[in-house]
Amino acid sequence: MDRNTIQKILIGLFLIACIFIGLKTFNIIGFNEFTEAQTVSNTVDLNANVSSSRMTYGRFLEYLEMGWIKQVDLYDNSRNAIVQASSPELGNRPQLIRVEIPVGASQLIQKLKEYNIDFDAHPIPRKSIFFTIASNLILPLIFIASLIFFFQNSENFSGNSGSSPMNLGKSPARFDQRPDTGISFNDIAGIDEAKAEFEEIVSFLKEPERYTLVGAKIPKGVLLVGPPGTGKTLLAKAIANEANVPFYSVAGSEFVEMFIGIGAARIRDLFKKASENTPCIVFIDEIDAVGRERGAGIGGGNDEREQTLNQLLTEMDGFKENKGVIVVGATNRVDILDAALLRPGRFDRQITVNLPDRLGRIGILKVHAKNKPFDKDVSLVQLANRTPGFSGADLANLLNEAAILATRYKKKTITKNEVNEAADRIIGGIAGTTMEDTKNKKLIAYHEVGHAIVGSVLENHDEVEKITLIPRGGAKGLTWFTPEEDQTLVSRSQLLARIITTLGGRVTEQVVFGDPEVTTGASNDLQQVTNIARQMVTRYGMSNIGPIALEDENNEQMFLGGESNEAIADRIDTEVCKIINHCEQIATEIILDNRVIIDLIVEKLLDEETINGDEFRQLVKNYTVLPTKN
Ligand code: ADP
Numbered sequence: 001m002d003r004n005t006i007q008k009i010l011i012g013l014f015l016i017a018c019i020f021i022g023l024k025t026f027n028i029i030g031f032n033e034f035t036e037a038q039t040v041s042n043t044v045d046l047n048a049n050v051s052s053s054r055m056t057y058g059r060f061l062e063y064l065e066m067g068w069i070k071q072v073d074l075y076d077n078s079r080n081a082i083v084q085a086s087s088p089e090l091g092n093r094p095q096l097i098r099v100e101i102p103v104g105a106s107q108l109i110q111k112l113k114e115y116n117i118d119f120d121a122h123p124i125p126r127k128s129i130f131f132t133i134a135s136n137l138i139l140p141l142i143f144i145a146s147l148i149f150f151f152q153n154s155e156n157f158s159g160n161s162g163s164s165p166m167n168l169g170k171s172p173a174r175f176d177q178r179p180d181t182g183i184s185f186n187d188i189a190g191i192d193e194a195k196a197e198f199e200e201i202v203s204f205l206k207e208p209e210r211y212t213l214v215g216a217k218i219p220k221g222v223l224l225v226g227p228p229g230t231g232k233t234l235l236a237k238a239i240a241n242e243a244n245v246p247f248y249s250v251a252g253s254e255f256v257e258m259f260i261g262i263g264a265a266r267i268r269d270l271f272k273k274a275s276e277n278t279p280c281i282v283f284i285d286e287i288d289a290v291g292r293e294r295g296a297g298i299g300g301g302n303d304e305r306e307q308t309l310n311q312l313l314t315e316m317d318g319f320k321e322n323k324g325v326i327v328v329g330a331t332n333r334v335d336i337l338d339a340a341l342l343r344p345g346r347f348d349r350q351i352t353v354n355l356p357d358r359l360g361r362i363g364i365l366k367v368h369a370k371n372k373p374f375d376k377d378v379s380l381v382q383l384a385n386r387t388p389g390f391s392g393a394d395l396a397n398l399l400n401e402a403a404i405l406a407t408r409y410k411k412k413t414i415t416k417n418e419v420n421e422a423a424d425r426i427i428g429g430i431a432g433t434t435m436e437d438t439k440n441k442k443l444i445a446y447h448e449v450g451h452a453i454v455g456s457v458l459e460n461h462d463e464v465e466k467i468t469l470i471p472r473g474g475a476k477g478l479t480w481f482t483p484e485e486d487q488t489l490v491s492r493s494q495l496l497a498r499i500i501t502t503l504g505g506r507v508t509e510q511v512v513f514g515d516p517e518v519t520t521g522a523s524n525d526l527q528q529v530t531n532i533a534r535q536m537v538t539r540y541g542m543s544n545i546g547p548i549a550l551e552d553e554n555n556e557q558m559f560l561g562g563e564s565n566e567a568i569a570d571r572i573d574t575e576v577c578k579i580i581n582h583c584e585q586i587a588t589e590i591i592l593d594n595r596v597i598i599d600l601i602v603e604k605l606l607d608e609e610t611i612n613g614d615e616f617r618q619l620v621k622n623y624t625v626l627p628t629k630n
Pocket residue numbers: 187188189190191227228229230231232233234235330364367391392393394396
């Protein structure tokens with residue numbers, strides 16, 4: 001048995017002892033009565049052929065006088081009796097009856113003698129005395145023994161056992177004896193600015209004298225700000241590794257505890273350990289869990305968290321001259337952090353880690369493709385084009401998913417197919433099976449080709465990536481467009497193009513099958529269209545109402561003097577309708593102009609189920625001139 005097992009067993013015993021001692025203190029369990037009652041019921045069980053019941057002491061005396069009692073067995077210092085009786089009331093059958101004898105009924109024995117009843121007084125068995133002593137002594141002994149054990153061993157166990165009661169205040173931070181976290185700067189791509197910032201810190205950790213000699217102060221705290229999965233943890237690990245110093249990593253949530261003072265104690269312990277091992281890096285992930293603005297939590301203040309935060313602030317002030325503990329915090333919510341944390345001398349340096357851009361994504365994909373056998377036909381550049389908004393973790397996940405698919409298909413290398421399928425899965429959800437129902441399938445094919453044609457004809461719309469009838473997520477068919485890289489500034493004509501293209505699906509259903517055949521399938525499209533049009537009116541000032549913000553980003557009406565709210569709501573609705581009607585008209589024109597191509601492409605799509613962007617453009621080019629897109 002190793003130490004851990006022993007420790008676990010002792011914790012178990014400790015808890016049991018606590019429970020028993022508690023129960024005994026409040027007299028919930030009395031062991032004496034317990035054993036006696038058992039003896040009594042055993043007797044009854046032995047005579048199971050005779051029925052048993054209870055009677056009051058008064059009634060027992062009556063029976064005695066009537067001469068219906070045959071035998072009496074006294075237990076428990078004459079507090080209980082089992083009586084053998086047979087009476088005409090009970091059909092003259094012999095009965096075992098239990099009687100509780102009130103305290104002070106002292107003449108009972110005398111009465112029994114008087115009536116010449118056969119009786120016996122049973123003493124408390126020896127075993128019971130022993131048990132009583134045991135129950136009163138052994139459990140407290142276990143309790144005390146466990147306490148001694150914990151106190152003696154808490155030093156040895158600290159560092160890896162946050163769970164033992166004596167270690168509640170010990171930091172659960174993992175301490176890597178070897179500074180080798182296995183991550184180097186080469187494993188990180190796409191966040192070059194952040195890397196550059198850190199290189200300086202690495203050089204400080206390596207040769208602190210160079211800096212202190214010229215009186216330079218090195219930041220104590222560096223805050224990494226950015227969405228999850230962008231490589232913040234990776235960066236912190238890489239500096240530890242490159243500088244060859246110990247790396248302590250802990251999540252902010254581990255400091256959030258029920259009991260006041262425990263979180264603070266953990267912080268104290270963490271910094272104590274760190275300062276014994278300088279130079280080193282302390283990495284606190286999700287620092288917002290501890291560092292949230294004080295007094296801003298739900299229901300006002302939270303004493304435990306405030307204490308923890310105060311402790312963190314104190315510790316960071318503690319090392320006046322930085323002797324080599326660098327605290328790296330990570331968060332995606334710098335706005336909710338307590339201002340005190342960001343003051344000079346604490347986290348005075350902030351490094352933003354953004355989602356990677358196209359080049360960054362190519363870099364990250366290259367890093368993660370290194371140890372995977374990719375087929376020559378796989379283009380990481382193309383994949384990067386397809387994945388704006390993906391974080392480093394998403395991209396790593398994508399390639400891993402592709403590798404899993406390749407294994408499933410028993411392939412030696414990962415081909416374009418697996419990579420595309422993995423991307424489709426992550427963007428659109430798991431694929432379903434295509435439907436058999438030919439009529440609906442045809443309708444969906446027209447709907448999707450409608451989106452694709454309208455999107456391609458419009459100059460300001462993204463390129464078609466592919467059209468497919470394989471259902472995915474909730475959608476029965478899908479048209480993918482290669483999204484624009486930078487989506488932060490979108491022009492009015494781009495928004496209109498989106499509306500027209502999104503309407504294109506339903507408009508095609510209408511044109512091809514007629515009004516009565518239009519389906520409910522376009523409800524999602526319509527929702528999107530309405531959202532975009534509404535925002536154009538209320539937030540972007542892109543309607544006849546003019547450049548006025550009528551709603552904020554949460555669709556809350558802004559206060560406008562003068563007009564009543566209803567009048568404004570009416571005007572908004574009118575403008576939204578105008579935009580959508582206008583767009584529907586354009587979509588209809590495009591569909592009518594391109595009926596022939598649409599029919600051709602639908603036929604091909606029904607055949608092949610998926611058409612990629614290049615094939616699609618090739619087909620369309622034979623019939624119409626497509627605008628060049630940037
Ligand atoms: P964060 O701490 O920002 O939430 P992590 O550093 O834990 O994100 O990243 C999770 C995983 O995603 C990493 O282990 C790595 O595989 C991958 N990853 C994230 N960003 C990058 C990047 N810039 N370069 C390479 N891999 C990355």
